Amino acid sequence: MNNDVKDPTTDTAGTWLLGGIAGAAVLIGGGAAVSLHLGSALSDTDQSVPANPADVISQLYTGDLVWPTGATVVATFFALVLIVLLVTTGLFWRRRRNRKTHIDDAARYMGSARDMKDLSEKAACSHAASIGTDFPDGTVPGIYLGRMVHGGMKLYSTVEMTSVDIWGPRSGKTTSRVVPAILSAFGVVVTTSNKRDVLDITRVFRARSGRVWVFDPQAVANEAPRFYWDPIAWVRSSAATAETAEALATVSLTKTEPEIDEDGDGFVDTAPDGDSDAPASDDTAGTVFGLDYVEEMGLTETEQHELSLRGGWELKASKLAHQFAISADGDAAKKTDFFDAMGEDLLTGLIITAAVAERPLPEIYRWAGKPENREALTILEDDGRFPDIAAGLRAHYNETPKTRSNIFATARKMVNCLKFRTIHPWVMKMSENDTRPSFDADAFAASDADSLYLLSKEDIGSAGPLVTAFTIAVSDALVARAVREGGRLSRPALFALDEAANVVRWDELPSLYSHYGSRGLMLMTILQSWSQGEACWGKEGMRKLFGAANIRIYGGGDVVDDDRFVENMSTAIGDHYEITGSVSQTSSGRTVSRQRSTVRTLPVKDIESWPRKRALVRVSGQRPVIVETTPWYEGPYAELVNALNKGTPLPEARLTPRQRTAQWWAKRGRTDDDSIDAEVDSVEITTSTDAPSLPLSTAGPSLRKASGLRYDPSDPTAPRAGQSTVSHRDSDAVRTQS
Incomplete structure (x- = not known):
């Protein structure tokens, strides 16, 4: 129960009216006095202007004071300034009001910034440092959750926290949760999906720091089998x-x-x-x-x-x-x-x-x-x-x-x-002359910055069991590495399991959830509804998974046949007090009666009509809070991601001094050794027939020219959405290293 009391019956209309009249009088009188003082000097009018605005108005009315032209100029100037201020203020409040949703008022009766102090940016950095996490300078070691509607504090999950998300269709889970988490990850990334959107947005960005593997046996993204993962070889x-x-x-x-x-x-x-x-x-x-x-x-x-x-x-x-x-x-x-x-x-x-x-x-x-x-x-x-x-x-x-x-x-x-x-090339060597690389889970776990995209969909011949087994093989390798490193990964691995109930039917996941978090595997299981989780893990399994997660997030949209879940969530948020009252008029005068009553903070109807760009965050041991989410295209990586995906020059602010030097030489058509060395700041040329093609934007023009790289527009395996492909004579390939 929240003890804050809301009194909606308090009548403040009269107070606001009196205050407005008094303010207008002061503004008119004061403005007239200032205008007369300055205007009289500008017009060379010799008259004594009283300091009291009331006397100024009175003497103007009686004719004892003259309103010169200079006063009109001064008054007009101040009027224009006042109008600009009023318009600016009005636009600000209008914009703020437009951003406000029907659930925002409830946030003040929920958790406070003090309640969420363990999820602050400072706390995330301190926790990571205390357990020896290796994270880059200038980054927050955790996953951004959103900004609190009440209090404005940014919330981050720590590197040992796991989460379960429920976001209905078209509610923003991809843009506001999955993609931002992948863009901010500084270790290896494993993500699952039944659509290609996450891959298209994040692939080139992740290729800058490590190798990108795309497992797409059902042609969700029309990827060619550039490698294979042999489950029998894993056994x-x-x-x-x-x-x-x-x-x-x-x-x-x-x-x-x-x-x-x-x-x-x-x-x-x-x-x-x-x-x-x-x-x-x-x-x-x-x-x-x-x-x-x-x-x-x-x-x-x-x-x-x-x-x-x-x-x-x-x-x-x-x-x-x-x-x-x-x-x-x-x-x-x-x-x-x-x-x-x-x-x-x-x-x-x-x-x-x-x-x-x-x-x-x-x-x-x-x-x-x-x-x-x-x-x-x-x-x-x-x-x-x-x-x-x-x-x-x-x-x-x-x-x-x-x-x-x-x-x-x-x-x-x-x-x-x-x-x-069509599935065979993804799980086996097709011939003795097959030179494609075989995926090595241990090498992936040791890479620190590689990315694995596992794509599947529910259909005839679904590759879901292969995707799940692939996920388990990689997680086993990461746990084994964590054990070798003293019990925890020095660089946490992100598992963004989007559409988990459809793509990754991992029935042991509820039992492993909290344990994997302590090993440095940041698990994000994202579902469309509570009932979807029950269909995958059963009622008890879904309850176990939800309870094992440190953070539970609701992003809206789960209203179909899930009244029980929505009602339980409304109950968990709790109630607060409000003052209700009535006004009656009798012969003896006006009587106001007030009493305190209990009101549900977020009724079921408000949860069912959950707005976009809002998420309910429930953390173990703390009161729930409402946060404003940030889509990736409004986040800190938007400009860089768009530039990489379109193949346009990188934003200057994002370039290192060596990269800026390389860009300067490239604009002048120079390919001497100095410019090449400067440009290969994070790109390494390796002679390898097993390296997959990478987007053209990962190599600068002078680097391509000097190393013999060329763009092949006829390559059917080239990435879509404006991404080009780099290939090299004699099967050389470009690979980015962390």
Whole structure:
């Protein structure tokens, strides 16, 4: 309950009327006196002007004072000045009134600047410095939330905070939340979407500091597959999962030299004792259980191999199978709990088989479509390293024909997207001559400034499970890095999960939310409605996700079938006191009666009609506040982003001295060594056939000329929206480095 009291019955009209009359009288009398004083001097009129404005008016009326021409000039001048002031003031208040919305008055009964002090700019910087965050000078280490309507303070989430946003369609979530967060990020960025707008706005900007990866298997942005991410290679790799990374955090491991898994089979190719194929360090039994425990177990080297595989391959295979099972196609395929569970278990076995045989991911769909073909079972049993998985796979093949058919049909529907050949180039190497780079999650996590755009949409053959598995692989790599760095990323990573319920059906997300925040993963889960979250994670899962987030933001638009959510939010905001009253006239005189009553601060009708450029921010342990959001095109990066996307010269204020020098030389057509060195302030030329094309604006004219770069307008993979493409003779490419 807010104890501030509003008295709407107070009658101030009479006071304002009397004040206006008195002010006008003083203004007229004072103006006349000043005009006469100055005008008489200008007109050489010899008369004594009294100091009292009332006497001036009286003597002008009686004719004792003469109004000379000079007084008219002075009065006209002051009148014009007064008119300008009045017009300016009127325009100011009109503009302020136009910016004001019907919910702004409620802000004064909600949280204050004192309540939000932990989210101030100063607090965000202090917190980041206290935990050793590496952030650039002149930046605020956090995500900008908006300016408080009541109090005017700018609010920022800190680098350890996570958030859940609910913004209805066309309510400004992309322009006011997702894009500004990406533009202000100074670490790696992972963002998901079912539209191309975020990519088009931020891609060139992010390419200035790091490499940009765009995973677009459903042609949401018509991107060409310039790289591929092989989930089977991820299963086979020595990359730690979040679980094994957490286990590693509990033990102390000492190494003299780093161990290298060159062929990607999960084993170090040269063991310390000279034998080949020792288990890779990140998945060894010692890593998972601790070296002392391994010694006490008395495990042989072969047994350690088996244990490491189970701790690595099986865990990642089950994660991948689970994402297919809970995907949109998986939901549509569910018949009973039995067939759903058996289908997921079958997929796990087939994924392990593909990893053992080094087969591409689409092979799983072919195996699931042929229950009579026991090739997968033969491969796994002949390998001999996974006897339990092989036994489970044999049990599925040995079911009665009807049961087996249903299990395989369920699994086949779960991986339905793999039957589309347009997806294959994104998840596998297409030939022995395929020179495209394979995405390495560990290298991405170590980059500090790379960006990953994951695009998908709900449709036939949705790539949602691949996007989710991709997201999990990257998050596992970042958590593993955080563990190696002492428990927290020195440069926080931003996960802007736009359209999360449609694109990233990550059912473990509610359980991981608060923990990932403490690791330096700034999670932003953005939904269109509360019911959308319930459809993805269930009622309890959505409540858990909402409760685990440090910051909960409502941007409007969630009114369809969500009355319960809106009512709960109105209740959480609370009530305040108002004075109500009545006026009655009796024979004995006028009687005014007042009483205090409780009023809902933000009724449901006000929340349902939520205006644009406003957001309700709820922070754990504090009263809610209303903030005014800032779209990216009105923010500090607007000029620079527009210049980069259009290929126009960068704003002078944004250029470093070296860049300004390079621009000066470029205008004069110079390409000598000094100008080139000055221009390559943040651009590096590398001879690489696997680097993707980058926008032309990342390289200046003298740099392009000197290095042989040229613009190829016929390239069908060139970025849209006015972005050009840079290519180089002999497959050289431009790559920006942080």
